[in-house]
Amino acid sequence: MTPPLFFLRHGETDWNAEGRLQGQKDIDLNALGRQQAAQAGRKLKKILSSRGLDPAALCWQASPLARTRETMFLARKELGLPAEGVVFDARLREFTFGRWEGKTWPEVCAEDPEGAAARDADKWRFRPPGGESYADLTERLRPWLDAQHEPSVVVSHGGVARALMHLIGGLCVERAPTADIFQGRVLVFSAGRFDWI
Template sequence: MTTRLCIVRHGETDWNVEKRIQGHIDVPLNETGRAQALATAFGVAHHQFAAIYSSDLARAWSTASAAAVRLGLDVRPAPGLRERHYGIFQGLTAAEGARLHPAHHACYAVRDLDHPFGDGESLRVFAARVVTAVDGLVRHHAGQTILAVSHGGVLDIIYRKATGRPLEAPRDFKIPNCALNWFEFDAHGWHLRTWADRHHLERVLEQVVE
């Protein structure tokens, strides 16, 4: 029995453009993000989903809501799919974090598994939370296909879970806003089937360039 998951990073926010760490701070979609969310809704419309889940942060929920309207489904909250809490780095760019908190930033740069950045989540704790949440969705929807909207950090963890890449290894893959990422779970474990499919966003991306 195979369970299929399409997991989408939320649409663009102004903080994404500024490369500012959002974490648990609720930042709304910008104009491009809203257009991406609408394009994603049309991009997934030809699939049959048993359910739609979303992180409870506004940028993810707004993205999921656009798809829910198109698919005729209700968005179900999945707090376990929230972005990582980055503690003292939330609201800062990486450059600002390096200047203001150099010792903490050194741990951030090497992906220290157990450093929580003050009152945030360590990478190890965050990864465990994400895996528990996704495993729960798979158990609840065994043999079905579901859509979930989440965040870049969450997708980083799921990508590593499906490919066997260690948590501490540098990230060498992109996680675009509103790309479609398809995973499968069966008796042999997690599998990555499609990563960063952005075909449905081509017109939106062209308009941004223009």
């Protein structure tokens, strides 16, 4: 059984606001994203307190991309923790959209209509040109998940959250790629289920 994981998606970036596929491009938070990261930190503080968990005693892990790093630091600040003490793990990076990164979905549809249609038909298994699928991401995450033995705070990406919803919560592969993923909230994985708080 996986120990409790307190998951924060990074805050908003300008590319999120513009509807651009970020993947593994290193895009910084915008002003709203920084507010969302702090808000998530405040929610996390209440959740941990309600469960009698000492934030300083938890394992803190994040994707190494700039938007997740800054989200992590801002959330930790809300809990009175220093920037130091975080493990950055490349396995927690978002899946890459390959040559589609930086484009909006309408641009992808115009430039690669066959690829866009194939992705719509099977979002879990479709691999963009030069990119990864949700299935690929899940296989990348599986060893990381198997190594979790203590409660952790994890700051990562929307695709990673969806993959964990499947791996931990059993969300089916048809539903997982379209599951709602929020910024500024905390996704709690515990006892084989997940809940947004």
